[in-house]
Amino acid sequence: MRRRFPLGIVLVTGLLGIIPFFCPHPIVQQVDDVIRNKLLRIITDTLQMMEDINTYSDMGLLVSISGGMCPLWYVAYAQPRFGIKVACGITAVFVADFFPYLQTGQFSGMLCGMKGAAEYEELVSKKWDVGGRRKAAEGMSSQSIAHIAIMVFVILGNIGYFAVRRRKR
């Protein structure tokens, strides 16, 4: 029998263009209803568990899954004012840029690209017995081989560079 997640999780997709409503602007902060009516109602009006969620302070953890700089918006706007914990799942391109924020504790956790996705699949599979197709884990062996191939090319390129330089001398 499958175990259930012990926490309530709300998946909000497609937050394009509505971050300004969500930001802790002084006016918005005083008028929680503005956030509620103009943002949360649009996205979560059918969810009972969102009834008492008016601002970031009411949330336990905000996880931003993004292929861009979106998670930093929450670290910049929501965290200093409301003290909300922020975690992120990002494409590998941004991992090097985001690591300093993990080190300072501004991100509570970070899923790094396909490797992070595969680790997460492993975690939920083992801990919560969640089944289904594991797309990231499927791609990891190809990923590792591609990395080794690129490392070999980098080494060969460097050997070639130094060989040509020595011949010129």
Next chain:
Amino acid sequence: MNLSPDPWVWIGAILTLAILSFLYKENPFYRTAEYLFVGVSNGYFIAFMYHNVFLPVLANPLKTATIQVTKEGLSPGLFNPVNEVNFLLLIPAFIGLLYITRFIPKISWLVRIPIAFYLGYYIGLYIPTVLEASIFRQLQGTILTKGSFATTLGGIWAVIILIGVVCTVIYFFFSKEHKGTLGAASKVGIVFVMVGFGASFGYTVMARISLAIGRFLFLFKDWLGIVH
């Protein structure tokens, strides 16, 4: 081989092959797929903004306000910005419409007004938050405290980070010639910069390879059914 019967998978596969055909050279198939992608993205964005921003934030409240006026007449509540339904929404709507004046040469200067509002708003919003999140907190992360040495490994990393930050900053300090101690520190700094670039490159490669793997898995698994 177990070909997919789903027409959407076939459309996806054909478009993927059309994009990949660019590896050979630019061709009409690639261009068709590219234009389709741009068109669909734009269409999605416009529809998203229309349904999630324009209608609920501007059009519907104004419609409700107009109905209220016809039924009950004007009331002070209809000019209170705190209320969701209010006529003051016409002001930002009017300012937004000024973007269109760009197409009328005589009054095209009016476009500066919405741009000024936009820039002013975001600069005001950005400066304090970026200072807090990306400068003060990051500087705080380099400070060595007792807690930094709670574990041996943590202590070693804290010292490495401090040395890395200081030396990298010295490398970008051009007001004095990089000689002696300054020169040695800047040389250490460039090593940290290179390690940083290397890590960025590695992760970028990982991201691109992930995308390629995703596409090939789609082709060989979902479409052709060769891989199981």
